[in-house]
Amino acid sequence: MIIAIDGPAASGKGTLARRIAQHFGFPCLDTGLLYRAVARDVLARGFRLDDIWAAVSLARSLDPATLEDDGLRAPGVGEAASRVAGIPEVRAALLQYQRDFSRKPPGAVLDGRDIGTVVCPDADIKIFVTATLEERARRRYEERRSQGEDVTYEEILELITNRDARDSGRGSAPMRRAEDADLLDTTKMDIETAFDAAVGLIKRKISQ
Numbered sequence: 001m002i003i004a005i006d007g008p009a010a011s012g013k014g015t016l017a018r019r020i021a022q023h024f025g026f027p028c029l030d031t032g033l034l035y036r037a038v039a040r041d042v043l044a045r046g047f048r049l050d051d052i053w054a055a056v057s058l059a060r061s062l063d064p065a066t067l068e069d070d071g072l073r074a075p076g077v078g079e080a081a082s083r084v085a086g087i088p089e090v091r092a093a094l095l096q097y098q099r100d101f102s103r104k105p106p107g108a109v110l111d112g113r114d115i116g117t118v119v120c121p122d123a124d125i126k127i128f129v130t131a132t133l134e135e136r137a138r139r140r141y142e143e144r145r146s147q148g149e150d151v152t153y154e155e156i157l158e159l160i161t162n163r164d165a166r167d168s169g170r171g172s173a174p175m176r177r178a179e180d181a182d183l184l185d186t187t188k189m190d191i192e193t194a195f196d197a198a199v200g201l202i203k204r205k206i207s208q
């Protein structure tokens with residue numbers, strides 16, 4: 001069984017995907033880490049993020065063992081990842097790894113931007129997780145403040161607005177809800193409520 005979870009930054013999709021995977025006993029792939037790892041490798045070797053040749057060759061030689069690297073979750077890496085993710089050949093280089101992961105029995109949960117539309121268009125379950133821009137910015141702001149960062153809400157709002165525009169405006173596999181995906185709006189939900197709602201959706205789909 002393949003469960004595809006897509007959505008914009010700070011929608012709660014990553015936490016939800018991990019919780020759902022744990023609940024059903026499936027492995028979980030946070031596909032954003034692949035793009036983050038490519039961006040990390042591009043910058044670590046001194047290339048620019050718009051250097052297509054460097055990004056593509058590093059995507060082709062990406063070592064999945066390095067996806068555990070803690071530094072990948074740092075905020076600046078997400079921005080850089082969003083930029084290399086706009087390069088179609090980078091996306092093509094990462095596609096087979098994601099598909100292979102999804103097809104291993106007994107099943108898998110993948111979260112990202114294009115799982116339901118491009119990576120696993122035949123997924124058994126597709127959920128598009130969202131929340132209003134203001135709520136997502138508020139969550140990200142609280143998270144970064146709690147980590148001791150000196151940021152303002154307005155700065156985060158602008159970062160998320162730009163990230164949404166880049167991820168949904170690119171020509172190759174833009175972020176969008178698949179036509180057959182269920183929408184889960186978490187604006188007024190805490191993580192427990194969102195998790196219960198997602199499990200409810202999945203169980204209804206399975207029993208259909």
Ligand code: DC
Nearest residue numbers: 031032035078081082085112113114
């Ligand atoms: O989910 P995240 O914040 O870790 O993702 C970082 C960036 O990677 C995101 O802004 C766009 C890109 N990404 C993508 O294009 N496709 C995916 N399936 C996952 C992430």
